Amino acid sequence: EAAVTQSPRSKVAVTGGKVTLSCHQTNNHDYMYWYRQDTGHGLRLIHYSYVADSTEKGDIPDGYKASRPSQENFSLILELASLSQTAVYFCASSDRGTSQNTLYFGAGTRLSVL
Amino acid sequence: TQTVSQSDAHVTVFEGDSVELRCNYSYGGSIYLSWYIQHHGRGLQFLLKYYSGNPVVQGVNGFEAEFSKSDSSFHLRKASVHWSDSAVYFCAVSANNNNRIFFGDGTQLVVKP
Numbered sequence: 306e307a308a309v310t311q312s313p314r315s316k317v318a319v320t321g322g323k324v325t326l327s328c329h330q331t332n333n334h335d336y337m338y339w340y341r342q343d344t345g346h347g348l349r350l351i352h353y354s355y356v357a358d359s360t361e362k363g364d365i366p367d368g369y370k371a372s373r374p375s376q377e378n379f380s381l382i383l384e385l386a387s388l389s390q391t392a393v394y395f396c397a398s399s400d401r402g403t404s405q406n407t408l409y410f411g412a413g414t415r416l417s418v419l
Numbered sequence: 420t421q422t423v424s425q426s427d428a429h430v431t432v433f434e435g436d437s438v439e440l441r442c443n444y445s446y447g448g449s450i451y452l453s454w455y456i457q458h459h460g461r462g463l464q465f466l467l468k469y470y471s472g473n474p475v476v477q478g479v480n481g482f483e484a485e486f487s488k489s490d491s492s493f494h495l496r497k498a499s500v501h502w503s504d505s506a507v508y509f510c511a512v513s514a515n516n517n518n519r520i521f522f523g524d525g526t527q528l529v530v531k532p
Contacts, residue, residue, distance in 0.1 A: 309462075345428070347509055347522035348463075364519070395462055408455075408520065410462030 308332065311396050311411035318418050324383040326414050328396030337379040338397045338408070339363070339371060348395060354379055386418045422446075423512050425523035433531050434502055440495040440526045442484075442510030452493040453511045454484055457525070463509060469493065480504070505530045 308331045318324045330337065336355050340348035350363030352371035360371040368390060370382040383390055393415050397408040424443045432438050444452065453468040467478030474486040484495045495508060507527050513520040 345524065347423075347524045349522075350519060397463075407453075407465045407468070408463070410464070412462045413460075 309396055309398055309409050309411040311394075311414050313414060314412065315415040316417070318383075318386045318416065320386060320388060320418055322386050324386050324390075324416065324418075326381040326383075326394055326396075326416070328379045328381075328411060329377055330379075330396075330398040330409070331377065332398050332400065332409060333376070334398035334400045334409070335376070336399045336401065337373065338399075339369075339379070339381045340395045340397065341365065342393045342395060342413075351381065351394075386416075388418050391416060391418045423510050423521050423523035425508075425510055425526050427526050428524070429527045429529070431529045431531065432500055435499050436530075437498050438496065438500050438504075438528065440508050440510075440528065442493045442495065442523060443491050444493065444510075444512045445491060446512060446514060448514055451513045452484075452486060453513075453520075454478065454482070454493075454495050455509045455511060455522075457507045457509065459506070466495070466508075500528075500530045502530045502532055504528060 310329045312327045338353040339351045342348050349365050351369050354360045354373040357376050372380045393413045395413050396411040399408050422445045426441050451470050454466040455463040457463045467476050469476045469486045477483050482497050486493050507525045509525045510523040511520050
């Protein structure tokens with residue numbers, strides 16, 4: 306079965322600190338995505354990647370960087386964490402563009418910035 | 420840009436009732452429409468999707484959705500809900516020519532015993 310694993314599952318960070326969220330997939334999928342979910346709202350796309358060593362900006366990329374060192378791994382980096390980045394972050398993968406294929410999600414990382 | 424609207428933030432029904440969760444979208448071109456379910460504290464899981472053909476699509480656990488181009492809708496239905504169906508349901512839309520998927524704000528479904 307498709308598997309997307311996120312780490313850590315939760316994190317408390319200080320304002321101005323650096324945060325790295327990791328995602329690992331064993332689906333052999335080309336596409337990987339980082340979404341942000343705020344309480345009571347849907348998901349918003351931060352960054353995505355369709356091949357290793359390349360990332361693309363999503364709809365809300367400001368304040369975030371992404372890294373795709375291999376097909377299996379996709380990281381989200383907050384260089385200077387801010388209070389407004391408190392949210393739940395989801396990683397997802399798909400075997401082609403989302404237009405044609407199903408997204409497989411990780412369990413999420415709950416980030417609290419204090 | 421595609422947009423998705425889920426008009427009901429919360430829906431409460433009793434076990435065995437039927438339910439319809441509403442989804443309306445705006446986009447003029449060819450699109451993919453999907454529904455996802457999110458149980459508390461977990462990631463989203465795919466339920467079903469539509470692109471073309473029969474406007475009624477079947478998903479897992481007895482869910483189905485019907486596409487209507489005239490109403491710009493893709494409502495999710497289930498004939499008889501179970502308590503385990505309690506979750507948040509997200510409608511999503513993506514255009515045929517890009518990799519962006521847009522999610523609605525979700526509908527919290529509560530199934531009472």
